[in-house]
Amino acid sequence: MSSFQPLRGVVPPVCTPLDASGEIDTASLTRHVEHFVSGGVHGLFALGSSSEVAFLTDRQRETVLRTVVEAVAGRVPVLAGVIDMTTPRVLVHAEAAREAGADALVATAPFYARTHPVEIAHHFRTLRARVDLPLYAYDLPVSVHSKLSVALVRELAEDGTLAGLKDSSGDEGGLRRLLVELGGRHGRADGPAPGFSVLTGSELTVDAALLAGADGVVPGLGNVDPAGYVRLYDAVRAGDLDRAVKEQERLVELFGMVDAGPESEMGRNSSAIGAFKHALRLLGVFAEGTTAAPQIQLGEASVALVEERLRGAGLLPVR
Amino acid sequence: MSSFQPLRGVVPPVCTPLDASGEIDTASLTRHVEHFVSGGVHGLFALGSSSEVAFLTDRQRETVLRTVVEAVAGRVPVLAGVIDMTTPRVLVHAEAAREAGADALVATAPFYARTHPVEIAHHFRTLRARVDLPLYAYDLPVSVHSKLSVALVRELAEDGTLAGLKDSSGDEGGLRRLLVELGGRHGRADGPAPGFSVLTGSELTVDAALLAGADGVVPGLGNVDPAGYVRLYDAVRAGDLDRAVKEQERLVELFGMVDAGPESEMGRNSSAIGAFKHALRLLGVFAEGTTAAPQIQLGEASVALVEERLRGAGLLPVR
Amino acid sequence: MSSFQPLRGVVPPVCTPLDASGEIDTASLTRHVEHFVSGGVHGLFALGSSSEVAFLTDRQRETVLRTVVEAVAGRVPVLAGVIDMTTPRVLVHAEAAREAGADALVATAPFYARTHPVEIAHHFRTLRARVDLPLYAYDLPVSVHSKLSVALVRELAEDGTLAGLKDSSGDEGGLRRLLVELGGRHGRADGPAPGFSVLTGSELTVDAALLAGADGVVPGLGNVDPAGYVRLYDAVRAGDLDRAVKEQERLVELFGMVDAGPESEMGRNSSAIGAFKHALRLLGVFAEGTTAAPQIQLGEASVALVEERLRGAGLLPVR
Amino acid sequence: MSSFQPLRGVVPPVCTPLDASGEIDTASLTRHVEHFVSGGVHGLFALGSSSEVAFLTDRQRETVLRTVVEAVAGRVPVLAGVIDMTTPRVLVHAEAAREAGADALVATAPFYARTHPVEIAHHFRTLRARVDLPLYAYDLPVSVHSKLSVALVRELAEDGTLAGLKDSSGDEGGLRRLLVELGGRHGRADGPAPGFSVLTGSELTVDAALLAGADGVVPGLGNVDPAGYVRLYDAVRAGDLDRAVKEQERLVELFGMVDAGPESEMGRNSSAIGAFKHALRLLGVFAEGTTAAPQIQLGEASVALVEERLRGAGLLPVR
Secondary structure (H helix, E strand, C coil): CCCCCCCCEECCECCCCECCCCCECHHHHHHHHHHHHHHCCCCEEECCHHHCHHHCCHHHHHHHHHHHHHHHCCCCCEEEECCCCCHHHHHHHHHHHHHHCCCEEEEECCCCCCCCHHHHHHHHHHHHHHCCCCEEEEECHHHHCCCCCHHHHHHHHHCCCCCEEEECCCCHHHHHHHHHHCCHHHHHHHCCCCCCEEEECCCCCHHHHHHCCCCEECCHHHHCCHHHHHHHHHHHHCCCHHHHHHHHHHHHHHHHHHCCCCCCCCCHHHHHHHHHHHHHHHCCCCCCCCCCCCCCCCCHHHHHHHHHHHHHCCCCCCC | CCCCCCCCEECCECCCCECCCCCECHHHHHHHHHHHHHCCCCCEEECCHHHCHHHCCHHHHHHHHHHHHHHHCCCCCEEEECCCCCHHHHHHHHHHHHHCCCCEEEEECCCCCCCCHHHHHHHHHHHHHHCCCCEEEEECHHHHCCCCCHHHHHHHHHCCCCCEEEECCCCHHHHHHHHHHCCHHHHHHHCCCCCCEEEECCCCCHHHHHHCCCCEECCHHHHCCHHHHHHHHHHHHCCCHHHHHHHHHHHHHHHHHHCCCCCCCCCHHHHHHHHHHHHHHHCCCCCCCCCCCCCCCCCHHHHHHHHHHHHHCCCCCCC | CCCCCCCCEECCECCCCECCCCCECHHHHHHHHHHHHHHCCCCEEECCHHHCHHHCCHHHHHHHHHHHHHHHCCCCCEEEECCCCCHHHHHHHHHHHHHHCCCEEEEECCCCCCCCHHHHHHHHHHHHHHCCCCEEEEECHHHHCCCCCHHHHHHHHHCCCCCEEEECCCCHHHHHHHHHHCCHHHHHHHCCCCCCEEEECCCCCHHHHHHCCCCEECCHHHHCCHHHHHHHHHHHHCCCHHHHHHHHHHHHHHHHHHCCCCCCCCCHHHHHHHHHHHHHHHCCCCCCCCCCCCCCCCCHHHHHHHHHHHHHCCCCCCC | CCCCCCCCEECCECCCCECCCCCECHHHHHHHHHHHHHHCCCCEEECCHHHCHHHCCHHHHHHHHHHHHHHHCCCCCEEEECCCCCHHHHHHHHHHHHHHCCCEEEEECCCCCCCCHHHHHHHHHHHHHHCCCCEEEEECHHHHCCCCCHHHHHHHHHCCCCCEEEECCCCHHHHHHHHHHCCHHHHHHHCCCCCCEEEECCCCCHHHHHHCCCCEECCHHHHCCHHHHHHHHHHHHCCCHHHHHHHHHHHHHHHHHHCCCCCCCCCHHHHHHHHHHHHHHHCCCCCCCCCCCCCCCCCHHHHHHHHHHHHHCCCCCCC
């Protein structure tokens, strides 16, 4: 692990382009990697929730990861989600990710079966012991229905099981408690877990998270506007909070694209991912805006809203 | 589907014996099939939640299913759980289950990503259209965090998408509404979905469910005492409710084996499955009581409780 | 407590008639008591959830209870709900209920503030110690967001804190475990808490609950058809399960009146209580079908559905 | 409403001192008001969740409010919580609060009965129409189990129903969306609801909320260290984010006092409120650290932790 630098900056989860039949559109995916890298991102997170990892077969996951790793060609680190229900199944994905060239792994707590915190700790320790790659915990109670406690994350950070945390719990108070326990905004390097990276998945409050000492962000909306998140990150690093807040506010307005009309018969997941994918289509990155089965596809009114928000944020027309 | 009879009776979910390394113990599994068949069960449900399906790799799932199908040798139908997050991943399992010789498939609603009821309906319809086996919906909100509504199940029953329902929702009022809408206890054959099977997974109220018109039961505790559930089923069919209640009460007491002490650091899932597996070990069916990672293993006090409950129910010493 | 017989039979929660201004309509309430008593009920539960107790001011609660007690005139016992957030507030209601002539009290676990099971036990013990009336625990997680465990209820039953339980948790498996621990269907009198009454609030599975050994039922739908629930109860007591199931199935169909259309902008609570109240209006018992603020009133289509269900169940035209 | 200035700054919820018998200790409460005012707070919120409002009888609520209003003597505005289940009951509290001299009211969405968003809007509109005081919505899903949507708050802000929001939902992303929709950090005065106050209840991320444009904070921990929150607020207003973050980090460490040991048999609510009250006792403000029934009292080890955190934050010894 010594050669792997603590992860910092903007590390977007990579949306997965699909063709009309639901297969991976590798040409669009390669274009998307360039979209990210030219936007200045500091890393990429393939096979996360925004990548529709839950909807991809093992074969498709491998195609995605190999395509991303090849297109990135070492310019930034590639984190790979290894999302499945329990330790034995996650281990299969972890081995596959290692072989496909991932630089690090991202795993959630177990789901489907109810699990005790001691079992969750055992889960992460087993993953770390069995596959020799830096391991990030992905705290995502909305999907896995358990929350990683501050005490558990701290324990696994201090003993070297975890290289970092991707916090998508929405519990900003808990995140702040963790950051303070690890040394606060300025004392992390001398704290109990010096190399530990804290990344927030809360894409609407990135200025606040960075102000509090988070190392970076994994923004789903970063698919649409990677350069915007990089500007936001740079502004905070430069101490220009006014500029950071303005950039964040622009991104919050852009995020409004996920609001499919109340008449839409679709899940919250399919409306958000569908909006990002159609935005990428309108931006010329993706060939299609298709989401995976059984998700309902975005209707015309929702696509029009996406376009409106892109224009409002200055992303259309493409310059 | 015409050759497949509506499923009735006791259809236990098959616990999966593991050796100390976590691999499938096929010898114990074969013995377990005989334990079930000699107990008089009317079908078997492999790869369900009580089978630790969430903890088994795809390779292990195949081993389990082929072993069960071979050991059963056509004596009773074998249902196969195809448990995964979304339609594309479930389809992979469904194809594998068909090739391994399953007689029917059992699928939950999608999980991990939030899904709209219209998307859930689309999920089941796609599964049915793509794999030519009878399909059972598995209503398990405790694991998948959405509930199949009476209206949705009825719609999918009437249009032939579903051959039946395994209801583990614990919502007995909703189940009763469904049964009444389908014709009630005596009018099901003339109702809107005549061949549709309703199986309850509520193992502690089987007498009540059968009284209300359910066709059968999928009892996790049926791993330990299949003959007891068969006697309970037969008593209700024979109209001897007094005998049925007494048998159910004996089984409720036996079920107390799942209560690991409050000091135990284990999940509710691991304590229940661990108890069933240790009971099977004490009964001479399983070689080990091991549960899959990352579950904590049952402690001595909990195993002693299992033994006590087996004696109390007259199952030990083995005759 | 010695003079208070264990409660058995049908004990409906009494809907509270309101006039157009939201005030208690005592004339309708007095008629409603006669509707119940002439239907043969074994007790009445005033100021429960179906009574809109959460919507009534303290002054209105007193009016309701005094009106019911006076109209009942000792013919059946009157239980009074003392529904509020915590012990000090519930004690105020309990004193008022005692002064208004209630025969017993019904209290939930605390709500609004998160409470530990030890604090819940302390809550019930304090209530019992401070007001000398039999105390029933009301298990209603849908409203109070905590579930009374089998162990807690058993402890409070054995030490005499509780005279009984009104179980509206929907957890029929847990209820069965409690009944078996208390001695099962036939051994309750010799069990650890001989006089303890178990009443189910699950109005769609009363046949099943009585079969399992419950003492009685508190059916919201019993407002509309008290005589139907009494026939159901009597059929089970007489051992005629076939008749009981048929009566229960008729009541399940009648219950369909609570399904306001999906287009309705109203809560589940307001649609169910509104349906019962409009049914009582159509039956000539209530002057109005008004529900309390801020509930939305039933629309015409929903009222038409109520009427249709009343006709279907043979309750209209009134004979 | 024209004379009531938009509320800004630090507006702590006032903990309610109780004597050993559970009665209001008005002498301590009067001292506590001085503790707040001398700390520089900009308003006080009496009868909120941290005030144990759920545990106070109506008579005690009146005593609390009259004591606070008298002690404050107009130096800062006094907001009064009117916490109860539904509109009719809240109206009783609202009238009482107006008579006791409150400057504004704070109400949650209805609870106990499930309520539709349209009914929630009707609730707030009725309260505003019937009692002529500025009305704040209190978004507290952990207690009332429904979340006020951005759209609903915005609608009630624009039409003048609400004077402001106290957001204790923990949904910082939603709060940011609301702030941006209302004009963002700098454009609120020209936005769709110019006088609307947004106060956060998230006491561990106040720097972030103020950075994003919130008008103020309602910190439970502000009972213990009002001057600290005032310094934090002033630092942000002065544009000194570094100082703000340092102050916030000190307060986050101080907040660790709420962690009662895992062995404690008490609810999360009783451990937090108990910690604040014992801290006030150690600071010489309260005579006792007693919390209301049925809460378990803090044990010695927990009290020692409180003392340790007070010392760590420089609040002990009292200077």
